[in-house]
Amino acid sequence: MSDAEPVVAFWQRLGLPGLYDVHVHFLPPRLEAKVWEQFDVAGPKIGREWPIRYRGTAEERLTQLRSFGVRAFPTLPYAHRPGVAPWLNAWSREFAEAVPEALWSATFYPEPEAAAYVGELVVEGVRLFKVHTQVGEFHLDDPLLRDVWGLLEDSGTPALVHAGSGPVGNDFTGPASMARLLAEHPRLRIVVAHLGAPETDGFARLAASYDHVHLDTSMAVSRFFAGDGADARELAPLLRDLAPRVLFGSDFPTLPFAYGEQLDALAELGLGNDWLRDVCWHNAVRLLGEPAVV
Ligand SMILES: [Zn+2]
Numbered sequence: 001m002s003d004a005e006p007v008v009a010f011w012q013r014l015g016l017p018g019l020y021d022v023h024v025h026f027l028p029p030r031l032e033a034k035v036w037e038q039f040d041v042a043g044p045k046i047g048r049e050w051p052i053r054y055r056g057t058a059e060e061r062l063t064q065l066r067s068f069g070v071r072a073f074p075t076l077p078y079a080h081r082p083g084v085a086p087w088l089n090a091w092s093r094e095f096a097e098a099v100p101e102a103l104w105s106a107t108f109y110p111e112p113e114a115a116a117y118v119g120e121l122v123v124e125g126v127r128l129f130k131v132h133t134q135v136g137e138f139h140l141d142d143p144l145l146r147d148v149w150g151l152l153e154d155s156g157t158p159a160l161v162h163a164g165s166g167p168v169g170n171d172f173t174g175p176a177s178m179a180r181l182l183a184e185h186p187r188l189r190i191v192v193a194h195l196g197a198p199e200t201d202g203f204a205r206l207a208a209s210y211d212h213v214h215l216d217t218s219m220a221v222s223r224f225f226a227g228d229g230a231d232a233r234e235l236a237p238l239l240r241d242l243a244p245r246v247l248f249g250s251d252f253p254t255l256p257f258a259y260g261e262q263l264d265a266l267a268e269l270g271l272g273n274d275w276l277r278d279v280c281w282h283n284a285v286r287l288l289g290e291p292a293v294v
Contacts (some may be wrong), residue, residue, distance in 0.1 A: 002067070003064070003068070003258045003259050003260065004064075004067040004068050004069075004259075006258075006260040006263075006264075007019070007068040007069065007259055007260040007263060008067075008068065008069050010260065010263045010264075010267070011069055011280065011281075014273055014276055014277050014280070015277075016277060016280060016281050017071060017281070017294045018069035018070060018071035018281075018291075018294065019068065019069055019070045019071065019248065019280050019281070020070075020071060020072050020073075020247075020248065020280065020281050020284035020285060020288075020291065021065075021070045021072070021073045021248060021249060021250050021252065022073070022074065022160065022191065022216050022218075022247045022248065022249045022284050022288070023074075023076065023160070023193060023194075023216050023218035023249025023250055023251050023252075024065070024070075024073035024074060024075065024076065024249075024250065024251075024252045024253075025075065025076050025077075025251070025252070025253065025254065026058060026061070026075040026092075026095055026102070027075070027077060027088070027091075028087075028088065028091045029058070031088070035254070036052055036055065036254070039051075039052050039254055040052070044168065045134065045135065045167075045168055046167055046168065047167050047168040048167065049256075050167075050254070050256050051256050052253065052254050052255070052256065053253070053255050053256060053257065053258065054252060054253035054254075054255060054259075055253065056253075061252070061253050062099065064252075064253075064259075065101070065252065066101070068259055068260075070101065071101060071291040071293055071294050072101055072103055072284070072288070072291035072292070072293075073101060073102065073103065073252075074102070074103040074105040074127070074128055074130070074160070074288075075092050075095055075096065075102055075103075075105045076105050076107075076130040076160060077089065077091070077092045077105060077106065077107045077130060078107050078130050078131060078132035078135060078136065078162070079107050079108070079109040079136060080135050080136055080137075081109070081136075082109055082110075082111040083109075083111070084109070085106075085107050085108050085109045085111075085114070085117065086113075086117055088106075088107055089106040089107065089117065089121065092104070092105050092106055092107075093106070093126075096127075100292045100293045101291065101292065101293050103127040103128060103288060103289075104125065104126050104127045105126070105127065105128055105129070105130060106118075106121050106126045106128075106129050106130075107129060107130050107131060108129060108131065108145070108148055109131075109136060109138070110136075110138045110142040110143075110144035110145050111144060112144065114144060114145060114147075114148050115147035115148050115151065118148045118151055118152070119151055122151055122152070122155045122157055126157065127157075127158075127288060127289070128157065128158045128159065128160060128191075128288060129152070129157065129158070129159040129160070130159070130160045130161075130162075131159060131160075131161055131162070132161075132162040133161070133162065133163045133172040133173055133177070134162060134163075134165075134168070134169070134170055134172060134173050135162075136172070137170065137171075137172050138172060139172055139177040140161065140163065140177040140178050140180070140181040141177050141180045141181045141184065146184075149181060149184070149185045149188060150185065152185075152188060152189070153185045153187050153188050156187075156189055157189070158189040158190070158191055158214075158287055158288065159188070159189070159190055159191070160190075160191040160193055160216065161178065161190055161191065161192060161193060162193040162194065163175065163177065163178050163192065163193075163196065163203075164192070164193070164194055164195070164196040164197050164198065164199050164200075164203065165198055165199060166194055166197040166198050166219070166220075173199075174199055174202070175196065175199050175202035175203050175205075175206060178190070178192075178203070178206060179202075179206060182206060182209075182210050182213070186210055186212075187212055188210075188212060188213075189212045189214070189287065190210075190212065190213045190214065191214040191215070191216050191247060191287070192206075192207070192213065192214065192215045192216065193216050193218060193249070194216065194217075194218050194219050194220045194249075194251075195215045195216070195217060195220035195221070195235065196215065196220075197219070197220040200220065200235060200238070203215065204238050204242065207242050207245060208241075208242070213245065214245040214246070214247055214283075214287060215239075215242060215245060215246050215247065216246075216247045216248070216249035217239075217246065217247065217248055217249055217262065217266065217279070218249035218250055218251040218262070219251050219262075220232070220235070221235065221239075221262060221265045221266055221269070222257070222261060222262050222265050223257075223261070223265065224256060224257060232265055232268075232269065233268070233269060233270075235269070236269045236270065236271060239269060239271065239275075240271050240275065243271075243275055243278060243279070243283075244278065244283055244286075245283065246278075246279050246283060247279065247283050247284050247287070248262075248263075248266065248279050248280040248284070250262055263280070266279065266280075
């Protein structure tokens, strides 16, 4: 059986036009190769065996996503040091112009130029930003980002933020800096990547307090981390209570298992078909807009 068959059967059974996957990465090939190398050697930022299942060319991976019926996805670039965000953003923009399913994504880094390039992107219509505090080693409330967050709060442009300490934490991960950020900018549309795992409770408290905080399910609702004592079913009450702001994400292509497994895990939460339809489609449409292709 191909990886696509169970995925297509899943959304067809729900009567959806496909899937809206809010957590997908496409990076410039040179950088992507470096990221994958980290996974391959189970480097210090990965911390475990992690055989990447979908490691074809960008063209092959695009074909795979289409075979799954993924109708919209971001590219989620993230910067690991100053000076690279504009280069990543230019590449990501070109990709989105060429691929109708791709949501135009960008990133920023705490650096003096950030407010200027973020401001331009917002005016030009970028759909969402991504930042990664573990890889970038910065706090979300870094003073160099104050104007950036103000801009995003006013424009309503969402930012998908990896700030949880999974798979490996450091001084910059955990909910504390997001709590400080939201106290300053309560209207920010944040998507907490991976449900904020393993600090799911702390990030869920922020989502409960701030109406524009969303959670993406990527990797957090799967059997892969079961060895860490994480049981996705324990998350069910929380995912039910925050239902309108829970978004399906996969983390394709760096998956150590078949794409459909996380969909099965979502179904196994037992929250019902309406919940699945909201999480795999409607909630993302509301936050990020209708897909260009259905
Ligand atoms: Zn990711």
